[in-house]
Amino acid sequence: MSEDRIKVPKRIAQTVINSLKGGVVPRIGLPYITVGRKNEIQALLHDVDIIADGGASFRFIVGKYGSGKSFLIQTIRNYVMDKGFVVADADLSPERRLQGTRGQGLATYRELIGNLSTKTRPEGGALTLVLDRWINSVQTQTLQETGLEFGDPGLAKEVDKKIYAVTLQISEMVHGYEFASLISRYYHAYLDGDDEMKMKIVRWFRGEYSLKREAKEELGINIIITDDDWYDYLKLFAVFFRLAGYLGMMIMIDELVNIYKIPNSITRQYNYEKMLTMYNDTLQGKAKYLGIIMGSTPQALEDRRRGVYSYEALRSRLSQGKFQGENMHDMFAPVICLEPLTPEEMLVLCEKLSDMHAGLYQYDRKITTSQLGGFISLEYSRVGAQQNITPREIIRDFIELLNLMYQKPDVDMNVLLGSQEFTYAKPEAVSDEAEAGFLEFTL
Numbered sequence: 001m002s003e004d005r006i007k008v009p010k011r012i013a014q015t016v017i018n019s020l021k022g023g024v025v026p027r028i029g030l031p032y033i034t035v036g037r038k039n040e041i042q043a044l045l046h047d048v049d050i051i052a053d054g055g056a057s058f059r060f061i062v063g064k065y066g067s068g069k070s071f072l073i074q075t076i077r078n079y080v081m082d083k084g085f086v087v088a089d090a091d092l093s094p095e096r097r098l099q100g101t102r103g104q105g106l107a108t109y110r111e112l113i114g115n116l117s118t119k120t121r122p123e124g125g126a127l128t129l130v131l132d133r134w135i136n137s138v139q140t141q142t143l144q145e146t147g148l149e150f151g152d153p154g155l156a157k158e159v160d161k162k163i164y165a166v167t168l169q170i171s172e173m174v175h176g177y178e179f180a181s182l183i184s185r186y187y188h189a190y191l192d193g194d195d196e197m198k199m200k201i202v203r204w205f206r207g208e209y210s211l212k213r214e215a216k217e218e219l220g221i222n223i224i225i226t227d228d229d230w231y232d233y234l235k236l237f238a239v240f241f242r243l244a245g246y247l248g249m250m251i252m253i254d255e256l257v258n259i260y261k262i263p264n265s266i267t268r269q270y271n272y273e274k275m276l277t278m279y280n281d282t283l284q285g286k287a288k289y290l291g292i293i294m295g296s297t298p299q300a301l302e303d304r305r306r307g308v309y310s311y312e313a314l315r316s317r318l319s320q321g322k323f324q325g326e327n328m329h330d331m332f333a334p335v336i337c338l339e340p341l342t343p344e345e346m347l348v349l350c351e352k353l354s355d356m357h358a359g360l361y362q363y364d365r366k367i368t369t370s371q372l373g374g375f376i377s378l379e380y381s382r383v384g385a386q387q388n389i390t391p392r393e394i395i396r397d398f399i400e401l402l403n404l405m406y407q408k409p410d411v412d413m414n415v416l417l418g419s420q421e422f423t424y425a426k427p428e429a430v431s432d433e434a435e436a437g438f439l440e441f442t443l
Contacts, residue, residue, distance in 0.1 A: 006355070008032050013360040017353075021399045023392055025070045027122070030078055033352050036345040037072055040338065043331035044076050047291055048083065052247040056282035056290045060256075060308075060318065062301050063338035066392030069295045072338070073252050076293065080250045081119050086130065086241045088112040088234075089252040097259060098274040100227060101267070105274070106207050109230035112251060113206050128202055131183075134244035135190050138162050156191070163187050166243045170236060175229065178221050179236045185219070207233075231278060238290035248289035260300035260307050272311035279317065279334070301335070341391050347376050349391070350398050357402045366405070371413050375401065378417055 008016075012029040019026035040061075047057035063069035077087050090096060090111035097104035115124040139159055142148070148155040167180035182201050189197035200218050207225040209215045216222050225233055238249035262268045275294075281287040301308045301318075309315035318335050341349070350372050358365040379394050405413060 006032065008356050008359055010360055013356045017357060017360060017399060020353075020395050021403075023066075023396060025074045027074060027078075030071070030075050032356065033349060034075055035349045035352070036341050037068070037075075037338075039331050040072060040336055041075065043336065044072075044293070045079070046332075048076075048080055048085075048250075051085075051250070051289055051291045052083075054288050056285070056287040056292075058279045058282040058292045058334060059294070060301060060335045061293060061295045061338065062298055062335055063295075064297055064390065066390030067338050068341065068391050069338060070254055071391075073254060073293055073295055077117075077250070077252055078122075080247075080291075081117060081122055084119065084247040085250050086126070086237075086246050086248075087117045087250045087252065089115050089117075089254070091255040092253060092258040093255065094258060094261075097262070097271055098278075099267075099270040103227050105227040106225065106230055108253070109225065109233070110207050112234070112253075118246070127205060128198075130241065130244060130246075131186055131202075132190065135187055137245055159187075166240070169243060170240055173236055173239065174232050175223070176236055178223050179233065179240075181221065182219065183240065205233075231274065235281070235287050235290060239288055242289040248291065250291040250293070252293045252295075254295035256294055256296035256308070257300040260297075260303065265306075268306065269311060272308060272314055275308070276311065276313050276317075279314070298337070340389075343376050343380050346379075346391065346394055347372055349395070350376065353395070353398060354402060357399070357406070361406055363406065367402075367413060374414070375417060 008029065012032070016026045016029040016033060044059065047059065050057055061069050061072055073089075077089060081087050090108055092098075092108065095104060096108040096111055098108065099105045100107075113127060116126045116130070117124050118126045118130065120126075121129050139155075142155060142158045142162060143150075146155070146158055148158065163184055167184050170176045170183070171180040173179075182204060186198060186201045189195075189201065203209060204215060204219060204221075204224070207230065209224045212222055212224050215224050234249070234251060241249050259268060259271045262271065278292055282290065282292060296308070299307060304310055304315075309319065351369070354365055354367050354372070375398065376394075379389060379397065401413070401416060404416060405411065
């Protein structure tokens with residue numbers, strides 16, 4: 001490998017290569033392989049600034065399977081975590097929806113809270129860490145401002161005042177009184193070293209109490225988080241996280257197609273109604289320090305019979321205006337439709353992957369830029385590729401090619417590209433003239 005190539009840590013390279021080969025988006029190492037999507041990323045980063053200033057945003061990222069939708073969402077997730085946001089992400093499924101008759105909405109809330117992540121806890125499960133970090137920061141700030149020392153009776157009173165000031169701001173919101181009282185209870189349990197009480201309070205925040213009676217007996221409050229009101233608590237968390245020293249909260253919900261697949265039309269409409277509530281809150285200023293990104297396929301959004309657009313109130317808000325069309329997209333609109341990556345961008349991505357693969361398995365990269373161009377040309381020349389091929393398919397093919405060439409070093413790459421198995425969708429392997437023409441165009 002040449003000296004100017006970026007060296008990727010083996011742990012990250014292994015995760016990236018294995019994830020992409022398996023058809024899933026890695027949660028680490030994305031900056032090493034990010035190409036294209038400049039306009040989409042700039043638009044979403046503009047939202048990040050709005051959220052940090054006390055606003056809110058709601059975006060749909062729309063693309064077909066394998067188009068890079070989840071990749072873009074994960075890229076933004078990692079970026080905002082590094083900037084100081086708390087991030088919560090979840091994939092919808094038959095058991096996790098926005099609304100349900102058997103607790104499917106609450107299941108989504110639990111998944112989001114379980115996946116709470118920060119820069120120092122990117123893998124999730126950060127709720128307790130955030131609470132403890134906040135209490136420590138309040139104590140440290142109070143010590144600096146008052147000059148008191150640990151053990152001084154006056155310190156606890158001063159810290160109490162600051163805790164109260166935070167909880168007072170939250171208590172004015174919907175369900176805020178109970179939320180604030182539990183925040184205060186957590187603080188006192190922290191001071192007393194009462195780990196059992198701390199865990200009970202965390203259980204409540206996670207939505208794990210199913211009976212009001214149980215919450216009343218253990219915590220003294222006659223309310224629990226339910227399928228109907230879980231979103232209200234996310235708004236409370238967003239404000240609390242800001243008061244706790246973070247810039248805000250970003251929620252990412254992928255696989256909206258699972259709402260589209262719900263067979264019962266009334267159940268689908270209830271889910272779209274919840275989506276409308278979330279959308280309206282962010283645009284009307286009812287939510288603060290909160291960003292919401294939802295990932296969807298084109299069909300799950302635009303289908304007038306079962307998709308999001310079957311709910312007229314959402315369709316009228318989200319559908320494109322008269323002036324948008326091919327190669328003309330409003331990046332400030334609530335719906336961002338992903339354009340396919342160009343052959344040039346895929347060439348750059350494959351080059352990055354080949355460098356990463358060589359670094360992971362410690363060999364000198366042998367694939368030339370000319371051979372990479374031949375591979376990309378062959379992929380895009382398959383029947384129907386211009387409309388149907390996705391980055392996921394190309395990446396999986398390419399990593400398989402790299403693996404085979406590493407395991408069988410005597411096999412020539414051109415032989416693999418020309419094999420019947422690889423060119424199954426094309427009558428013959430790409431010619432030297434076609435390869436040369438592609439390279440002239442891209443390079």
